[in-house]
Amino acid sequence: MPTLDENHTGARIKEQRRLARLTQRQLAQLLPYSYSLLNQVECGARPATADFVAAVAHSLKIDVTVLTGQPYVTELQRDRLAELVRPIREALDLYDLGPNPALISVRTDDCLIASADQICQEVRATRLRNAAQKLPDLIAELTHAAWSSPSTQLWQALASTYRTAHDISVKLGYYDLSAVALGRMDWAAQRASDPCLAAVRQYMRALVYFREGEYRIGQRLVAAGQKIVGQAGETREALAVAGQLHLGAAVLSARAADETSVSLHISEARRIAKQIGDASDVHWLSFGPANVALHKMSAAVEMRQYDNALKQARKIKLPTQLATSRRAHFLIDKARTEMETGHSEGALKSLVEARRLAPEQTRYHPAARETITGLVHLSRRTPDSLNHLAAWVGL
Template sequence: MRGETSGPEGRDESIGFRIARERKLRGLTQTRLAELVPCSKSLIAQVERGHKPATPALVAGVARALRTAPGTLTGQPYEETGRHQGRIHAAVPEVRRALLTWDLPDEEMPVRPVERLRADVAHASALGRQARYAQLGEMLPALLDELTRAARSADGSRRNELYALLSEAYTGATAIAYALGLLDLRGLAMERVAWAASESQDPLRVARTQWQRATLFLNTASYDKGLVLLERIRREIGDDPSRLSPAEISMYGAAHLRSAVFAARAANRPTALEHIEYAREAARYLGGDANHYGLEFGPSNVIMHHVAVAVELCDGTEAVRLAGQEPLPPSVAPVRLGHHYIDLARGWLYHGDRRKSFATLLDARRVAPQQTRNHPMVRETIRMLVQLDRRCSKPLSTFATWLGMH
């Protein structure tokens, strides 16, 4: 047995257990670690004992304080369990190779017409929206190789379009890396996204790259820097959505939504809610859900981010209230809906309804199984549900087995 617990979570060490181990290895007391994060000593103690789940904000804060990678605390990447997860991990070496050989295209490689490449990139993007990472990982390396060859041999407007397609395809690699918790691979993929976006000569694609880059600051608890970057994006686009194009509105609104998450992680409720309202106003100008540059911005995303902000602030009652106000349309991308259910499951747990929390995780598995299986907050939620369920019901045990927790 690797962990401090027994039962379904016994083989899988909790985040709290890892925090305690890393803290002790550095000779720190709980009080000193709390000062470095900063947070209350009581929170550190309760998370280490398994009485409270570790939030993403705490994981990032502790990782920064202990000068270690977040994956050291979450245990990512997780061991392969099951056919589909094995397929995801099996695709990673070739994806990494394609990222490393970005400036060494095969000069003898035949290149298909741009219409075929455009269709393949659209298919890759659709797989990402569906959180079908195994299938995406299998198709990406060859597509990246061919796009690299095509872009470097083209000129004029065709060259710009091919680099835009290459940037979008590289984004698929960032999605796989994020899902598996491979932060080094994600950083490498982000560099390639930024390079190809710059070569595309599309200012909005470059802005989208900066918006995507901001997520890296979440992992290091650098919330102030993330907010500065997102403000810069909005300033360059313009701060009056009534004067912006639909694609610019999406970029502007998405930057506000991400700023709301940053502010919530920093426990700044007023600022987080202010950003939500700015995004809501932008969504009204947009008139409905859209997917410019893969941003998935619109009224539905505002709703989901409002719920996420409440969860980040550990206000489960507000999260479930907000989630119940307006149903989400069936057009919401599975990757977004799955993430929403993962957030909402934590909200139900904070609210004190364990049955609803587990039911919402089942919803997440139904719409985005590969995403759900690899998300550290799913494991934390299941771990708490198992601990609170004295008899450890068969459905909980089965779900924990599906996650690979025993």
């Protein structure tokens, strides 16, 4: 059975607690969790769930990544993904420099717009390396084109590439870069005068605060997004974005332990999904009946209603058109519920399947790593497949 080194989340919580000169009991008094759980997390006997980490980070007034250890630089360097981040960072800094006279040839507007859509699709298919390699040049070309001959379509495409930069940064754990990308997305969306894009940006900002444990701020951002998208009327696009905002509000409410609000937001999202059907093509949000079911299950997970979440997970039938990234996220959530309800073998199978479908996403997903950590400690005799998973994520 593998033993975890001192570079796990619990050990980092212990280190930061000591730096804050707090005992375990003193920190536990600041948390909506028991002293016993904190003790188990610090020694590695229990995984540190995302909501637990967020609560600790909030109490210690530090960023969540200090506790999760993101970005996981050693693995990123081994996968040659870390070297792709700097060019993206540099491309994001071109936004206000106007046309680039050094660009000799730029593709046609139609080609650039199509490429922006394609690269977003690659991220949904979890081909992160391919997307990250193509992104800097595409941002540079679109920035030049939008400044040279401004049009709504070009600004929209540029906003889309900034959104893709955000998505890649989040999946690889570079949250500082994701914040820059969201700022650029807002800048381009304003120039496109596109309320739907602006509302999508508010949804993504809300998820930042979901991760950090500032649920009220996240809820305010969702409400702001609903006001913005309301300017777009009753179009299919606007309804899909409004529905996704309700789903974001549902998981935020779940983290805040507001079960009434969870039900209200899920019901409203379900109503919209029934009205417009599958709208996974709208801004690549994956909105539709299936995504409503997935968020309802995720909300149960966040409220630690694991038996309920597992019951839902076993009834969910994922449509073939569902994005691979969303499918893998479901499997990671399912693995957590299976581990928490004593179905360790099922949890391992879900993680192995998530790795098969989306290796890059799964390797750098904090919840996947924490669930693997939990399974290692629960196993008296560790299966080879779990040994391989633990080594693969760097435990």
